[in-house]
Amino acid sequence: MAQLPFIAAIDAGIHQEMRRDTSVLYFGQNLATTENHPFVAAFGHERVRVTPISETAEIGIAIGAAMAGLRPVVELYMAEFMLVAMDQVVNEAPRFRYMSGGQVKVPLVLKAGFGFAAGWAGQHTGSLTAMFMGVPGLKVVVPSTAADAKGLMATAIRDDNPVVFLHHYLLTLEHGEVPDGEHLVPFGKAEIRRAGGDVTVVATGWMVNRALAAATKLAGEGIQAEVIDPRTVAPLDLETILGSVAKTGRLVLVDQAPRHATVAGIIAGDVAEHGFGSLKAPIIQVTARDATVPYSEPLEAYVIPDEQRIIAAVRGVLENRR
Amino acid sequence: MAQLPFIAAIDAGIHQEMRRDTSVLYFGQNLATTENHPFVAAFGHERVRVTPISETAEIGIAIGAAMAGLRPVVELYMAEFMLVAMDQVVNEAPRFRYMSGGQVKVPLVLKAGFGFAAGWAGQHTGSLTAMFMGVPGLKVVVPSTAADAKGLMATAIRDDNPVVFLHHYLLTLEHGEVPDGEHLVPFGKAEIRRAGGDVTVVATGWMVNRALAAATKLAGEGIQAEVIDPRTVAPLDLETILGSVAKTGRLVLVDQAPRHATVAGIIAGDVAEHGFGSLKAPIIQVTARDATVPYSEPLEAYVIPDEQRIIAAVRGVLENRR
Amino acid sequence: MSVQALNAERQIWVYKQMLRIREFEESVKRSFTEHPGVIRGHTHLADGAEASIVGSLVHFRLGDALLATYRCHGYPLVLGSDPKAMMAEIYGRADGLCKGLGGSMHLTDVAHGFLGTSGIVGAGIPHAAGVAWAAQIRKRGEVVLSFFGDGAAKQGAFHETLNIASLWKLPVVFVMENNGYNVVTLTAQEDANAAAGEPLAIKAKAYAMPGVTVDGGDPLAVHETVGEAIERARAGGGPTLVESKVYRLSAHGNLIAPPGVPLHYPEHEAIAVFGRRDEYEAALRGDPVPRFRGTLVSGGVLSSRKADEIKVEVAAEMSAAVAFALKSPFPRLESALENVYA
Amino acid sequence: MSVQALNAERQIWVYKQMLRIREFEESVKRSFTEHPGVIRGHTHLADGAEASIVGSLVHFRLGDALLATYRCHGYPLVLGSDPKAMMAEIYGRADGLCKGLGGSMHLTDVAHGFLGTSGIVGAGIPHAAGVAWAAQIRKRGEVVLSFFGDGAAKQGAFHETLNIASLWKLPVVFVMENNGYNVVTLTAQEDANAAAGEPLAIKAKAYAMPGVTVDGGDPLAVHETVGEAIERARAGGGPTLVESKVYRLSAHGNLIAPPGVPLHYPEHEAIAVFGRRDEYEAALRGDPVPRFRGTLVSGGVLSSRKADEIKVEVAAEMSAAVAFALKSPFPRLESALENVYA
Numbered sequence A, B: 001m002a003q004l005p006f007i008a009a010i011d012a013g014i015h016q017e018m019r020r021d022t023s024v025l026y027f028g029q030n031l032a033t034t035e036n037h038p039f040v041a042a043f044g045h046e047r048v049r050v051t052p053i054s055e056t057a058e059i060g061i062a063i064g065a066a067m068a069g070l071r072p073v074v075e076l077y078m079a080e081f082m083l084v085a086m087d088q089v090v091n092e093a094p095r096f097r098y099m100s101g102g103q104v105k106v107p108l109v110l111k112a113g114f115g116f117a118a119g120w121a122g123q124h125t126g127s128l129t130a131m132f133m134g135v136p137g138l139k140v141v142v143p144s145t146a147a148d149a150k151g152l153m154a155t156a157i158r159d160d161n162p163v164v165f166l167h168h169y170l171l172t173l174e175h176g177e178v179p180d181g182e183h184l185v186p187f188g189k190a191e192i193r194r195a196g197g198d199v200t201v202v203a204t205g206w207m208v209n210r211a212l213a214a215a216t217k218l219a220g221e222g223i224q225a226e227v228i229d230p231r232t233v234a235p236l237d238l239e240t241i242l243g244s245v246a247k248t249g250r251l252v253l254v255d256q257a258p259r260h261a262t263v264a265g266i267i268a269g270d271v272a273e274h275g276f277g278s279l280k281a282p283i284i285q286v287t288a289r290d291a292t293v294p295y296s297e298p299l300e301a302y303v304i305p306d307e308q309r310i311i312a313a314v315r316g317v318l319e320n321r322r
Numbered sequence C, D: 001m002s003v004q005a006l007n008a009e010r011q012i013w014v015y016k017q018m019l020r021i022r023e024f025e026e027s028v029k030r031s032f033t034e035h036p037g038v039i040r041g042h043t044h045l046a047d048g049a050e051a052s053i054v055g056s057l058v059h060f061r062l063g064d065a066l067l068a069t070y071r072c073h074g075y076p077l078v079l080g081s082d083p084k085a086m087m088a089e090i091y092g093r094a095d096g097l098c099k100g101l102g103g104s105m106h107l108t109d110v111a112h113g114f115l116g117t118s119g120i121v122g123a124g125i126p127h128a129a130g131v132a133w134a135a136q137i138r139k140r141g142e143v144v145l146s147f148f149g150d151g152a153a154k155q156g157a158f159h160e161t162l163n164i165a166s167l168w169k170l171p172v173v174f175v176m177e178n179n180g181y182n183v184v185t186l187t188a189q190e191d192a193n194a195a196a197g198e199p200l201a202i203k204a205k206a207y208a209m210p211g212v213t214v215d216g217g218d219p220l221a222v223h224e225t226v227g228e229a230i231e232r233a234r235a236g237g238g239p240t241l242v243e244s245k246v247y248r249l250s251a252h253g254n255l256i257a258p259p260g261v262p263l264h265y266p267e268h269e270a271i272a273v274f275g276r277r278d279e280y281e282a283a284l285r286g287d288p289v290p291r292f293r294g295t296l297v298s299g300g301v302l303s304s305r306k307a308d309e310i311k312v313e314v315a316a317e318m319s320a321a322v323a324f325a326l327k328s329p330f331p332r333l334e335s336a337l338e339n340v341y342a
């Protein structure tokens, strides 16, 4: 075990797989522009390349390379940059296997950051996870710890399908214990980050930290929140969430996206169908307020869900507790 | 009142507004290539133009023209074609007003078909509505009748914000009574297509027809379904839905998208929060099965929600009726 | 570099492949009237482009790859795909090349080097470059052919990919089939070079890449031009943009309509939209299939009798394909949920 | 067409504007150390591009419009925006040009013809063409300037827009500020023309559009080159691609880091990443601001004393802007929910 920042843990996951499998490629903008780049030094320019600012071609090339037997990892920096290439992400990569009747597979990883609520303002701070999660053929990963970042990246690279790997930018420098050597975290297995019997709180990415901080404060009031991190939203481990709700009867979902663009809403819909019998209170979603993310610091903080709003939501669902 | 096919009703809406307001433009691929084109004949090439196959430029140009005081309507044919220009749709058009502190407005209409489950297979049959509905600054319209198609198009053109106008391609030739002369349908006002007290069914686009057909069959069993068509999903008229659920206690949502890519899920999440007290049964979503839409006819029919599945869902929520 | 001329036998092979494509497309077209409802969605024919396709594919070797668009029936026929399985796919049957999941727009036959198509204009161009990157890494002299239309050159994907392919010297040849139309839009109505009277191959200058224009109605000319580009690519010299000028002899695709409305192939846009009957009739007179037959027969390479025999043989092959496809069952319903994930 | 030369007074005006941009940018840069935490997110400076900006904007008339990228501080200063409101925006304050909603990357001042920016590379290029369409319809001889970087020419948006602008003869001038870098990527590492030693202006050939390259460090050369393009556009002759060669004198932007880490301007990538100290020092020696001062003083257009007076005046203007911005309050919280919809 080593203490590593989140960003280094992702790199470690990629490095691990590139060493293991020569078919893994790593490319994107503004990397590998000198021989000193650690991945270039280790794996050479054949497998590690800088690309122009051409996301459509970058992702499209990854698809072709994947169909030809390679395993590309594309560094995209911000998830928003995928929007200029959204057809490749949602209407090409995940369709080829299906449309060919299973003749091809398209193993690739689209690595992108998101949610960088640090003054990056209108076009660089979005939380677009929900746009990807419902696309058949695509898998979507949202780690919240350094260890998961490494292990989920490694699993993403080994997966035979296109995977969107979303790195929350505010976690970049968060340190955590990361297993040395080969480390893999399975897809479709949620993690209970904190156990509790009074209320289930589901969150992804950086919102997991805020949920945990809220849970700590709530514990001081005698409220035990169970905090669940789905880790992958496609596939989604609904069982773990339903199991927790069966126990607590109460569900609060936290999401950095605006109200109608959330993973939270989708999960709420699932629980309202499959876990209805367990529910003792309304399912509350704590989401961003409905605005583009503003630049000014206090406004940005006002728009993004914070501890106080999570705590208030939990108190709300417990109000009618008997 | 005239009987018009859906497609002619949309055209009538555009025509009405172009005649009324010289700032309205209409352009896109494969239109206006001869002087005989009815819009060219009426309004000239200055305002009606054919574009190359360049969605990013087409939508981007619409944004610029809108900022400069015009009101462009872009013909995009299939909603999937917006995916190559998704940045313009979700990260440019709806952001400019906000980021400029209200200095500009971006009135434009992106007109696109969707859901063409008619053998168009993997890349042309999607139902992407949910991708647009949660973006602050954007409005999203999904008419299901010819009259609404005309009236919502006219309202969309007069709206000072970017509007995604989604035309369900399977409705193209459906005829309906369409008011002559100026006709406007307000945004954010759901329509109760059929009244009923036993169960609330919410559907958009072509699914409204399937829901109504199911409701007719169910009436034969003595089950009165209330079928609600939100007509615009952004803004969403949650009040009307909650009002109905308050009466029926039961909610079934029908959506042509796969399970985790639906408007249905988002609405279910809202009702599970704001209408929980009214619910007597789980909220059931009848969605497409989780696959890319297959080409072969029976498989396509198997994947898309049909009357039977809607009927079964309604029976399901009524099972525990006392 | 100079490409070796084709001997008589290969020339006859070229002619036969052209005829097979034509005959297949005619069978597809006839299906709309002879077997109404059997073909759904949108179907795009390659008639008029046969010389361009076959002339390009003469150079195809084991290990090479090809990617194309929705207008994709021609290529796999030449590469060796079974027309029975192709027709079954177009009819949505269980024995289809793609198990009925893809349909006419998405024929794929990996075993024969046809990696697939995108129905989104321009989107397949980077895929081809990606396959070429894999070939570059493998260092076996394999090459990738990327086919697309003139309209596709107006998509960002074209631009972004050609720059990278040139920069990385990828072993790929970009064959733009310029058929003068994007659906009902004339090339000069949407392309600044065309409007200025310039060849579309000039676009290659924006990528420091060779760009050439060839008469796509002449299979031997295509053979030479694409052949040079392929040799260059195999030798590590990088990509070429080949503008192959063809004339699409059918309408863009069958009628677009919701279920219930019988589908058919409408009149060509040159006539139906632009009233350019002369243009269309000239194109018919220049039809590359009879034109090449004429060349071969008058050059003494092929006797009329032999040419007729080939025609009969090919017609039989394609009607067998139709018969097979008609008899093939629909896929099991659950197969709709297979192959979503690997 | 020939552009009239600038008289002495206008030349001095040009110099003063260049100095204002430089001084503003220096104030922004100093804010990171003098007022830590006051600027958040990502801030991109125009230092090195002043001559190109001002030389282009000499031609700007009422009714014209300008659109740019995240690297957007220079233009509005020349167009007449108040540096106080600009700095307040960069500090996220209520008196900001965009009420604190936009920040450094999204300065907008419609009243002065600056319609805004996109932070997404290439995305603003079509917006400019759209504004130009409106100008074409209005027929008042108005012109639109579209500024973007060399890297942006690798986006599909560039390609798609230039084709349409040329085809429609839109009154727009595309000014590509080629500063040799896209963040830490050298132009030759990402551009096939650059790798082949060709100017980037050659890309205009793919759009049947004039393409010219100019020394962006010389405001009078830019004035002439962009001036010709603007005159042509105003006269209905259509767009031009101008490649203006500049050297960015600061790093791409400030350090990228999560909250908590103090932000600052790192060393220029030429040195920090590529170890090209000579290149960077040569660029500093060629700095367009002192270079133009030298030209004016040695040409007798401007005395050293007057030049120093201008410098003092401009420095005072910009420190007043900082002082104003520091005192401006933060916006009301509820203002975050205003202006979402019109």
Ligand SMILES: Cc1ncc(C[n+]2csc(CCOP(=O)(O)OP(=O)(O)O)c2C)c(N)n1
Binding pocket: B029, B053, B055, B077, B081, B084, C071, C119, C120, C121, C148, C149, C150, C151, C152, C153, C177, C179, C181, C182, C183, C252
């Ligand atoms: C991005 C995108 N926009 C629009 C379409 C609709 N469309 C399908 S084929 C086609 C014409 C393409 O023309 P061209 O590239 O010349 O090929 P051709 O059909 O002539 O062979 C269009 C516009 C699409 N499939 N994808």
Ligand SMILES: Cc1ncc(C[n+]2csc(CCOP(=O)(O)OP(=O)(O)O)c2C)c(N)n1
Binding pocket: A029, A053, A055, A081, A084, D071, D119, D120, D121, D148, D149, D150, D151, D152, D153, D177, D179, D181, D182, D183, D252
């Ligand atoms: C579509 C997209 N991809 C990537 C980025 C990240 N990015 C921001 S600025 C930049 C460099 C742009 O280089 P250039 O166009 O030369 O402009 P310069 O910054 O040199 O002025 C990049 C890659 C982005 N903003 N948008």
Ligand SMILES: [Mg+2]
Binding pocket: C149, C150, C151, C177, C178, C179, C180, C181, C182, C183
């Ligand atoms: Mg064409």
Ligand SMILES: [Mg+2]
Binding pocket: D149, D150, D151, D177, D178, D179, D180, D181, D182, D183
């Ligand atoms: Mg640059």
